[in-house]
Structure formats: C-alpha cells, structure tokens
Amino acid sequence: MLASKPVGRNASALKYDLLTVMGAYALSQEKGRQRLVLRLMTLVTARYNWTRDELAVGQREIARLWAVDERTVKREMAKLRAMGWLKVKRQGARGRVSEYGLCIERILEDGRSRWADVGPDLEHRLSGADSEPPPDKVVPLPVRSRAEAPDLSDGTEWSLAQALLHAEEPGLYSSWIAGLRRRGRAGGRLTLAAPSRFHATYVNTHLLSRLREACRAVDAGVDEIVVEG
Structure with a gap:
C-alpha cells in the first residue's frame, strides 16, 4: 500500500x-x-x-x-x-x-x-517493501571503480567499522559508505557527515542498522549513529 x-x-x-x-x-x-x-x-x-x-x-x-x-x-x-x-x-x-x-x-x-x-x-x-534492497539493486550513480580500503592509521571506531564493511560488502561500501566522514563522538553517539542531503537521507533510511552493527562490532560503546547531510 x-x-x-x-x-x-x-x-x-x-x-x-x-x-x-x-x-x-x-x-x-x-x-x-x-x-x-x-x-x-x-x-x-x-x-x-x-x-x-x-x-x-x-x-x-x-x-x-x-x-x-x-x-x-x-x-x-x-x-x-x-x-x-x-x-x-x-x-x-x-x-x-x-x-x-x-x-x-x-x-x-x-x-x-x-x-x-x-x-x-x-x-x-x-513498492512498500520493508527490507533493505540488495546492494546490487541500488543504483545511486554509476560507480566506475571500487573505493580503496579505508586508512586505519587514526584507529577510530569509524575507520575500523569502515574496514569491516569494505571487506564484507565492497559494492555497498563504494556506493554509500566510503563518502561518509566521522564528524565527532559524544558518549555513545557517533556523528557522521554525508556528502549531500540526499546521501544522508538514503543512509538514514536504509543503512543505519548496518552501520550500527559494524561500529558495535569494533566498539560496544556505540549506541547511536547520526548521519548529517
């Protein structure tokens, strides 16, 4: 409906x-x-x-x-x-x-x-589907090459979570996750910055649970993720 x-x-x-x-x-x-x-x-x-x-x-x-x-x-x-x-x-x-x-x-x-x-x-x-669309069905813009693996030198929870996502779902990572930047951390809340308002809306709508799962896998203290455009 x-x-x-x-x-x-x-x-x-x-x-x-x-x-x-x-x-x-x-x-x-x-x-x-x-x-x-x-x-x-x-x-x-x-x-x-x-x-x-x-x-x-x-x-x-x-x-x-x-x-x-x-x-x-x-x-x-x-x-x-x-x-x-x-x-x-x-x-x-x-x-x-x-x-x-x-x-x-x-x-x-x-x-x-x-x-x-x-x-x-x-x-x-x-169409009213409740589940996230398969990564190979998401076509935001043509992606001509895979994004490189994230730099882990800063040792933040977001860099480590990005590395997990890059290894597990490289297509999804290239399309939606590589462009997210760590804006700050306040307690259990991690704030990320998206390159555009549309990008932030899509991530908030479809990918928040996946991002939270990856972050908690490397830092159990992450309770909430906020993506701002």
Whole structure:
C-alpha cells in the first residue's frame, strides 16, 4: 500500500521521493501538463505544511509565486483537483482561504510508470517493501571503480567499522559508505557527515542498522549513529 502522509521515521525520504516522482511524471507529459505540475511542485515546496498535511495559501499569494493572475490560479487549482492530486479540506468563506491537502497516493500511482526510470532504490521504497534492497539493486550513480580500503592509521571506531564493511560488502561500501566522514563522538553517539542531503537521507533510511552493527562490532560503546547531510 502506498504511503498517504509523510510522517514518521521515513518522512523526509517520502517527501523527496514524492517531489521526484512528480518531476519525472511532468517530464513525460505535454507542455501544458508539465507547467501545471511544476507550479504545484513550487507551491508545495514553498508553502505546504507537512506537519498538518495542508496547504492554506490565498489566491493572490499563489498568483505572485506563479507570476500569473488570480484567474489563472483558480483555473489551475481546479485542474489539480480534477486530476485527483489536490483535495479541498476546508472551503474558504468570509475572508478565509481554502485549505487543501495533497492526495499523495494518487500522485505516486499516476507516476508509477516512471519509478523504475528514476532508479531501483526509489522503486523499492515506494513498492512498500520493508527490507533493505540488495546492494546490487541500488543504483545511486554509476560507480566506475571500487573505493580503496579505508586508512586505519587514526584507529577510530569509524575507520575500523569502515574496514569491516569494505571487506564484507565492497559494492555497498563504494556506493554509500566510503563518502561518509566521522564528524565527532559524544558518549555513545557517533556523528557522521554525508556528502549531500540526499546521501544522508538514503543512509538514514536504509543503512543505519548496518552501520550500527559494524561500529558495535569494533566498539560496544556505540549506541547511536547520526548521519548529517
């Protein structure tokens, strides 16, 4: 079953995946539909309240954001409702703006044909599978060569854990782990730095338990791993 609301431990990844699917879908459509979806993506990115799962923005403000007149806003919002991508949660009256909600399941379903084109990792996440995808199915970017074994000269728990991961799963190590850097340690918490926000989101979503297992194998005092982008 597809996720209907971006909440919980995987919320950040779902938001990213949702916008990715919307963009990929738009690029496969004719120009009018492309522009419509781009306008929605811009509105969602700028003004959507993910905690309350609502969009409450006046037509005048949307018109400024989209660089159009209010008549166009009214027409475009009606099209999005007709597509099933937006639903009215509370109709505006007496000076109140209408409140909308994203129909996330419908958006993801409409873009299903593009999931595989984005990559097997996204397809795996959105299919509802609970387990981590096999390393040979994860395709973040083409990796032309294996990363070298980590330098163990500093003797930190992270260097030793990296060495274990490199020996056991070299493909996974090259794609996702080699780029992580030790940022610091506070008690049982080890903080790592990822090269990008997307990289951090993916590691936090799929690989945290594997990293924690490797770290605890070399230092039992590691209780928590935090990956920051």
